[in-house]
Amino acid sequence: MPFDNLPPSYQSLLANFTDAITDFSQEASFAYPRFEPATNQDYDFIIVGSGSSGSVIANRLSEITNWKILLLEVGYPEGFLAQFPLLAPILQFTDYNWDYTMERQENFCRAMINQRCAWPRGKALGGTSVINYMIYTRGNPRDYDKWAALGNPGWSYREVLPYFLKSENSNLTDFNPFYHNKGGYLSVEDPFESELTTTFLQAGQELGYKLVDYNSPDQFGFSRIQATIKRGRRHSAAKAFLEPIIGRRNLRILTGARVTKLLINPTTKEAFGVQYTKGRKKFIARAAKEVILCAGAFNSPQLLMLAGIGPKEHLKELEIPLLVNLPVGQTLYDHISFLGMIFNTNRVLEPASNLFDPRQLLSWYRYGIGPLSSLGGFEALGYIKTNVSTEEGDYPDIEIILSGAGHLHTDYGLINRRTTKISDNFYYKMFLSLEGKPGFAIIPMLLHPKSKGYMKLRSKNPSDYPLFYGNHLTDPEGKDIKTLIAAIRFIIKLCEETDAFRKYNTRLETKPFVGCEHLEFNSDDYWRCALTLLTTTLHHQVSTCKMGPLDDPGSVVNHELRVHGVKNLRIADTSIIPITLSAHTNAPAIMIGEKASDIIKEFWRVT
Incomplete structure (x- = not known):
């Protein structure tokens, strides 16, 4: 992978980091016994x-x-590379990924190569848990009660909760002890967080949201991320x-x-x-x-x-x-997210050079701490209900995800934009001028889309990839688009109108999206246009x-x-x-x- 567009100081740090990884590579993946098939x-x-x-x-x-x-x-x-939580996006370039893509859809993924979204899925021992971002979320109790009410006895929240607990070995520092467990096989820990996490949580409180353990029944609010890591390393299935x-x-x-x-x-x-x-x-x-x-x-x-x-x-x-x-294959739901909520700040919150410092590798190796245990740059979550929701009570329709060091241009276009298959033409026109600017992103994820996709076989050859049709943002009433625009409005308010973020002079990036310049910036029509460009999957197809x-x-x-x-x-x-x-x-x-x-x-x- 080329690193020519990194500043010289970062190139030197990256070289040192690569050397340090090589030194530690004897701590490779567990060697599984090799069985041979019998006739x-x-x-x-x-x-x-x-x-x-x-x-x-x-x-x-x-x-x-x-x-x-x-x-x-x-x-x-x-392999060894998969152990670093921060490097999660790199794994999508490896043979651990099936590298599926959605079929072209009009007015969706317009910024992507051939207008096709990447739909990565794991092809490894451990499946997608080897390439995912390790975010541990169970869902809302109402989800499972709806599941059971559809004629599926045994799948209500009360009935599935013991199985979540059975798996878990929690080493979280802040959680509801009635809804977590010790002694299971799956390690759940706190990943790295920067000062942005505290700011994000404080801003949520200013807008009236509680700090919650989102894996308890009280999901509605803001929280640090809970992660499937063990001593700072990926803990795959x-x-x-x-x-x-x-x-x-x-x-x-x-x-x-x-x-x-x-x-x-x-x-x-x-x-x-x-x-x-x-x-x-x-x-x-x-x-x-x-x-x-x-x-x-x-x-x-x-x-x-x-x-x-x-x-x-x-x-x-x-x-x-x-x-x-x-x-x-006739029903396919997916969580989609918008990647365009980029905010500028008046100072660098987490210097990229820190990520490549060999001392960080030593801290991670010995103690499982530091930015290398960051989940690809994701740090905190908020479960909110937009003002267009028709659901009763505190039932979220959007999850917002704080992305510190893991957004499209913060790595100088090397990794993150390639995982989403953003075209070179769009990236260089839109993001090249933003490289090196201090800031962060917040990603809204649509929790309950009304749009429904489907899949079918390409042929009867099992080696041929299936055909995937997302049909995103196509619900007849336009509810999905309205919900995402409402989420965008909420995020702007969170970052520009709270005291927590004001200390950074946080401002939404005002460079118009390529293809939407003809529309009034920050209008609903502008965001409708932007959503067709940079909305993509978060890989949760069901x-x-x-x-x-x-x-x-x-x-x-x-x-x-x-x-x-x-x-x-x-x-x-x-x-x-x-x-x-x-x-x-x-x-x-x-x-x-x-x-x-x-x-x-x-x-x-x-x-």
Whole structure:
């Protein structure tokens, strides 16, 4: 990656930083035993995908010593680079990312290359938890009560909370002790924060918001971020749930193994195994009890449709024999966020040179502290309700995220703008002149979009990426756009009209967005235009294998995660979430893995 546009002083610091990383590289990722596939393999359970749900299920099912478990993962264990929380965006340039992109949509992602949004998903042992920003959020109690009310008994907040607690080992300094736990596999800690965090929290209080533990039922307000890190290092699902139990004899983990076909008896409609490739060879593995899909919101529906489980007309187009007619991939919700809320300040709040100082690496290595434990520059959150919301009570419609050192131009265009696939033409016209200016950004994330997307197969070749249609900002009443504009107004008020931010002389960047110059700056029409340029995903896609009762025409699995009309096949990942959550999806995915494990044990009368 070129670093020519960094100032000379930063180039020198970066060189020293790189040398220091090399010195510490012996603390690399845990070495997993290397298993080789056998010609004939028989297991009790086959788990497809080792992401945040699959790793948990592999752990919990292998607690039953007479059950034989196979975990198949197309990716490989994370390397040393993944341990640095600050470097999260860099991981999207590696083979740990599927590097999916959304199909072109009119009036959306206009600033991106070929007008296509990046939709990164993890391809590693640990799934997306290896490349995400490690923000640990569970959601609002009302989310889960809505989930259950849709005909899904067992998924209310009261019923899922114990599974969040079961996973957690909290080392937070400020939290509600009734809603956190010690002793679980997953470490939750405080990441690095700069002085901006305190300012942000004070500003929220000035506007009448409380300081809260957002992972308690009292989510509504402002908070420091809670992170899935351990001693300042990324604590992925694989590190949390697989490393501690790697010696279990009844668990076999195969990496570099891509499942290409679900094996289902067409007469009895019973799943009995999978076909997968490793290297250039094909293998078959059989499951005496169940096949469990944990391949994520994109790959689980892909495998279903390739097996003939999906929309009848779509499968007919591709000449895939129909097994069960289900609306697989026909519902796709996503959290979108606007990247254009850039604020200038009268002084540098966190010098970029600090990030490359080798002394910071030593502090991180010894104590897990310092800016290298920052979550890609994200520092604090606020859950707010805009003035256009029609919901009753303190139910948020927007999450705002404070971004200190992690915005588009703060790294001189090297990393962050590339992760979002912003075009060179747009970046250089819009952001080149902003490089080196002190400031920060606040990102509004739309929690409950009304717009609904979908996905479908590109072909019946399992190696071909699916087609993804976000349909963002297309709801007929324009509620999504109105909510985001209301959030923009709130953020401007937060940063320009509170005493907390006035000490920095904080001002919104007034350089007009390229393509919106003809509109009055800061008008609603101006922001509508800007939203079509720099709004993109925050990688929280759900509902492609939506949970619901059999009489729900949009559902694919029931409340016990079993695929309608198919025996011995379950799905346990974010694809089953039936509604949008007031949360990033990593923590809910882990909860789903914990709950799925108990459902499966109870089904097979083992506790």
